[in-house]
Amino acid sequence: MKKFIREKSSIRNTLILCLFFTFTLNCKTQSNLKEPNIKPSSPISSLEKVKIGGASQWILSRGNDIEKPVLLILHGGPGAASIGFARYFYNDLEDHFIVVNWDQRGSGKSFSLFMPEVTPETYISDTLEVVLFLKKKFHTQKIVLMGHSWGGYIGAIVAHRYPEHFFAYIGIGPVVNGEQSARISYEFILNQANKDPSLAPKVKDLTLLSYLENRREWLNKFGVGMFHGDHRNDEDEFLRGVMFDSPDYSLVNMLTYLPGIWKTASRIRPFFFKMDLFKEAPEINVPVYFFSGRFDYYNPGEILVKYVSALKSPKKSIHWFECCSHAPHFERPKDFAEKLISVINSTALFEN
Structure with a gap:
């Protein structure tokens, strides 16, 4: 009987020890899952006026x-304006950045019937205000600035004047010199059209001014406008479809989209031939990365090459998209995002 009691007591003690170790192991496992330095990511999606x-x-x-x-x-x-396109074209960048799209004054959601007179300096000043707003909103000392075409021109000047606010400046097919861009693309169209018997008569009396009035139509004929590949012939339809699917644009925003372009462009057009980054941004004291399509004749790559060669910057480079024209970030959004992230990672940009 005593032997049985001792054996029963021994079994009980063993069970208690097993329960103790099991409890301890579980506690350690749960503790490891709740380490204070492991933070779940917090997404953000805000649309604000x-x-x-x-x-x-x-x-x-x-x-x-x-x-x-x-x-x-x-x-x-x-x-x-770009808010209506943001979710479609910039989705792959949202894993790596807080991606901010701003509809500049007079355009997109920022359209206004009572837009005062503006100059490029108006947009430079606006850009700086947006930068300061974002730094305060997200509690950061610096941001990355990226501009496309006209936005690339404005961005380069802002980065030149206020480098202390930026990790880097990224230009996509920027306007480097307005007059040179117009003349080179005009000569390209004349040469290409004269090789086509059906088009040669149409360019016989084509002047630089009349070309600029229909530049988009001419460039798209040869796949050297906004798109080189899939959407060179249905650019408007494709972009309208993207905008229509956006939850960030209302029907009113879509109806006023083109008037916003016409109104804004008419105000800035007198300044186009005066745009010159060789003079206005000869030095940018942050890393500078340019992305350009080989077939871009809105802002031909040969001008960009000369600018980058002359530009004073701690880091500078051009990255080409061999199958694109003026908007590689629209034409190949996934490839663009991969190349951009690769460039940034290779330069350890955010460790500086």
Whole structure:
């Protein structure tokens, strides 16, 4: 009987020890899962109206982790607002940045019937205000600035004047010199059209001015406009479809989209031939990365090559998209995102 009691007691003690170790192991496992330095990512998606330069303007901020660096995108045009395209073209960048699209004054969601007179300096001042707003909103000392075409011109000047606010400047097919861009693309169209018997008569009396009035139509004929490949012939239809699917644009925004481009472009057109980054941004004291399509004749690559050669910057490079024209970030968004992230990672940009 005593032997049985001792054996029963021994079994009980063994069970108690097993339960103790099991409990301890579980506690350690749960503790490891709750280490204070392991933080779940906090996504952000905000669409807000902000007073910039005294005018109401709209800003969309999206990213999968609010701790990521801020990337401010300056759209082209002038007036070709980007909030309506943001979710489609910039989705792959949202894993790596807080991607900010801003519809510049007079365009997209920021359209206004009572737009005052503007100059490029108006947009430079607006850009700086947006940058300061984003730095305060996201509690960051610096951001990444990226501009396309007209936005690339404005962005280069802002980065030249205020480098202390930026990790880097990224230009996509920027306007480097307005007059040179117009003349080189005009000569290209004349040469190409004269090789085609059906087009040669149409360019016989084509002047530089009349060419510029229909530049988009001429460039698209040869796949050297906004798109080189799939959407060179249905650019408007494709972009309208993207905009229509956007939850960030209302029907009113879509109806006023083109008037916003026409109105803004008409105000800036007198300044186009005066745009010259060789003079206005000869030095940018942050890393500078350019992305350009080989078939871009809105802003031909040969001018960009000369500018980068002359530009003073701690880091500078051009990255080419062999199958694209003026908008590689629209034509190959996944490839563009991969190349951009690769360039940034290879330069350890955010460790500086």
